[in-house]
Amino acid sequence: MKEADVVVVGGSAAGIPAATTARKHYPERSVLLVRKEEQVLIPCGIPYIFGTVGSASKNLIPDDVLEKNGIEFLVDEVTDIDRQKREITTASGEEIGYDKLVLATGSLPIVPPIPGFDKENVFVVNKSVPYLQGLMGALDGASDLVVIGGGYIGVEFAAECRKNRDVNVTLVELLPHCLMLGYDQEICSVVDHEVAACGVNVFTGEKVEEIVGDEKVETVRLASGKELKTDVVIIGIGAAANTKLAKKAGLDLDAAGGIKVDRAMKTSDENIFACGDCAGKFSFFTGKPSNIRLASIAAAEARIAGANLFESRRQNVGAIGVYAVPLGDTVFACAGLTDKDAQKNGYETVVGEAESPNRHPGCMPGAAALKVKLVFDKATSVLLGGQVVGGESAGELVNVISACIQQKMTAEDIAVFQMGTHPALTASPIAYQLVNAAETAAGAMM
C-alpha cells in the first residue's frame, strides 16, 4: 500500500501552500498531494479566461511548484477516509496510508433555486477546464449574455465577456448595487458606473424569477416583469464549502456548513486538518462565523495548517477579507469591515477619507485620483476596515491597510506612518491618502 507522512487532498490555493508549508516545516516528512483535476485552474483568473487571457489553458497553476518542493502528486479523486486506519481510498481504487491528512477540497458554486437553472447554456462557475471550455463554446456567436450576481465574480465575468466580443451583456444583481459586501454605498455607486462603462447593462435591485426556454435558455424573467432575451446565462452568486468527503468521514461541520476547525486549522479528528474554502471561517473582528471565501484566505489558512501538522506552531486570527478588482481603468480594493458592516456589528465608527492624485505632480504619466476611506472603532480608535478607489497601486495599497488592521493600529498610529513616496508611483508625502484619512479620523476622535 502507498503511504505518505502527509497527504493533502486538493491542489489549488489551499492544497498547494499546505503541502509546501508542510515540506518547509517538516522537511523529513514525505508529502503527497492528491487532486482530481488533470489541470488546475488559477481560481481568481477564471473570469479573465473569457477576455484578457483568452483560454483556460493559459490560466493554469504550473505543477513545477510541487516538483520543486519535493512534493509527490497524484491525479485521482479521494472517495473515502478511514480515520481508524488512517487511510484514504481513491476513485481508481488506490489505498493510501497517512500520518496527517489535510483537506483542501475547496468549494462548489451555489446553484440558486431558480426555476430553469438546469437549461442548456446556463453555466455556474465550475473550476474545471472542460466545463469552462463548454462555456467558451457557448459564448461563440452568442448575441446576448446574462450574468446573474453582481459580486466580484459576476462583475469580472460581465466585463471580461464583453471584451473583444460582440455580445450584449446584462448583469442582474439582487441588491441595490454591485459589490455591496465589500464597499459602502457611495463607492458602490462608482462601481456600478464603472461596470456600465465596460459596456455592461447593469440591472441592480432586480430578482431573477425564472430562466425560460425549451431545452436551451431563451430569456431570463425578472420579478419586476422585465424579460431579458439571452443565449447564455452565467450564474456567479457565491460558493459553498465542498464538505462531501469530510461529511462522509464523520467529521464535524460548523453552523455555516464548513468543516469545523480550531485556530490551528485542526478538525474534530486530531490527525486531520482542513483549510481554504472547505473549512469553516470566523471573522477577525467579531469572532463570529464568516462566509468570506477567497483564494488569499485559503493560502493563509494553508500556511497555518501546514505548519501545525506535527506540532502547534501557528494560530488563525480569523478572516479579514482583503480583495481588489480593476474595472476599466479604476481599481476598487477593500480590506476588513465596511462602515455599514461595522455598525451592523455594534461598533460606533469614525470614518476618515482622503482623495488626491496618485502621482506628484498630477501631470505625471498615469496620474489618476486615488481615494482612501478608513473605518475606525470609536471606542478604541483601532482600524476596522479600508476601501480604496484608484489606479493600479490600489492593489498593494490595500495590503498596507490590511497590515494596519492585522496589527490593530489606531488612527494615531497611521497618522504618523512612515511611508515611501515617489512622483511616478504615489501621492506626495503631503497628500498621501492613507495618512491623511487617518489624520482626519484622529481629529474627529479627539
Place this chain on the structure above:
Amino acid sequence: MKEADVVVVGGSAAGIPAATTARKHYPERSVLLVRKEEQVLIPCGIPYIFGTVGSASKNLIPDDVLEKNGIEFLVDEVTDIDRQKREITTASGEEIGYDKLVLATGSLPIVPPIPGFDKENVFVVNKSVPYLQGLMGALDGASDLVVIGGGYIGVEFAAECRKNRDVNVTLVELLPHCLMLGYDQEICSVVDHEVAACGVNVFTGEKVEEIVGDEKVETVRLASGKELKTDVVIIGIGAAANTKLAKKAGLDLDAAGGIKVDRAMKTSDENIFACGDCAGKFSFFTGKPSNIRLASIAAAEARIAGANLFESRRQNVGAIGVYAVPLGDTVFACAGLTDKDAQKNGYETVVGEAESPNRHPGCMPGAAALKVKLVFDKATSVLLGGQVVGGESAGELVNVISACIQQKMTAEDIAVFQMGTHPALTASPIAYQLVNAAETAAGAMM
C-alpha cells in the same frame, strides 16, 4: 505688530503638514506660514522637470492646500528669532509675534570640496525655480552632461536628462555601485544595469578630482585619470540641514549638524519645534543619529511636531527610511536596513527572498518579475528591512514592508499575513513574494 499663535518657517514637505496638522489639532489657534520662495517646488519631482514633466512651473506645490486649511501665508525670509520676546524678523523688516514656532527650513545641497566646482555650468540641486530654469537653459544644446553622485537624485537626474534630449550623459559614483545606501550589492548591480539601459554611461568606483575649464566647465577629471568632456555638470551628492536661522538664534544642534530635537520634535527652546531636513534624525533601529533626509520623513515628523505644539500628543519613533525609484520599466524600492547595514550595526541577520511574476497567470498584461528580499534579526525574528525589485506595484508594496517594520512584525507574523491579490494587480496568493520571503526566513530560523 503682526501676530499668530503658530508661525511655521518653511513651506515645503515639512512646513505644510506641520501647519495643517497644527490647524487640525488646535483649530482655535491661528497659523501663519512664512516661506522665502514665491513658488514652492515639489522636492521629489525636481529631477522629473528635466524629462517627463518638462518644466519647473509644472512641478509646484499648489497654495490651495494652505488656503483650504485656513492657514495664512507670507512670502518673505525669516532672518532672526527673538526667543525672549517670541518674535521673528523678516528680510523685509516685518516683525511677527508667535506663541509657538516651527522651523522647517529644509536642507541645502552639499557642495563637495572639488576644485572647480564654482565654474559656470556646474549646478547643484537647489530647490529654486529660477536656479533650475538656469540649469534647463544650460542643458539646451548641450552635447555632454556629467552627473556626479549615484544616489537617488543622481540616477534620477541622469535618466531624466537623457529623455527626449540628444545629450551624452555620464554618471560618476564614488562607491562600487549606484544606490548603495538603499540596497544590497546584488540588487545594486541590477540598478547599475538599469541606469545604463536608460542610455546613461555609468562610471562607478570613480572619484572626481577636478572640474576643469576656463570660465565654463570643459572636462571632469577623475582620480583614475579619465577625462570626461562636458558642457554641464550636475552635482547630486546629498543635502545637509539648513540650520542658519536656528544657529543664529542659539538653538542647540546635534552631533550630525541638525537642529537638536527630542522625540516630540521640540528643540532646546520649549516654544520652538523643528521638523524635516533641518532637524536632527535618529534611526528607528539603533537609536543612533541618522543622515536620512527624505520628504516622506519630513512629512511624518511635521505631523508629530504640529500635533505637539500645545500639548504632548505624538512621539517620533525614529527614521525608517522608505523610498522607491523607477528606472526604465523597473522599480526599485526599499525600507529600513539592508542586510549589509544591519550586520554593520551588530545584528546577526537571516534573509528570505522570493521572486515570481507580479500578475497571475504570468501572461496577464503588464506582468514582470517581482522580487522581495527581507532582512530579519536572527535573535528576535523581527523584520529590519526589505528591498523590492519589480513593476509599478513595488511603490506601495514597500509600504506594506514599512508597516511590518514599524509594527516590529516577525517572520512568523508575515508568513501568515492576510494579503489581497488579484490576477491583474499582484502575484497569486500561492506566490505572493512578501509572504514567501518571510516563510523562507522563518524556516531558516527554526
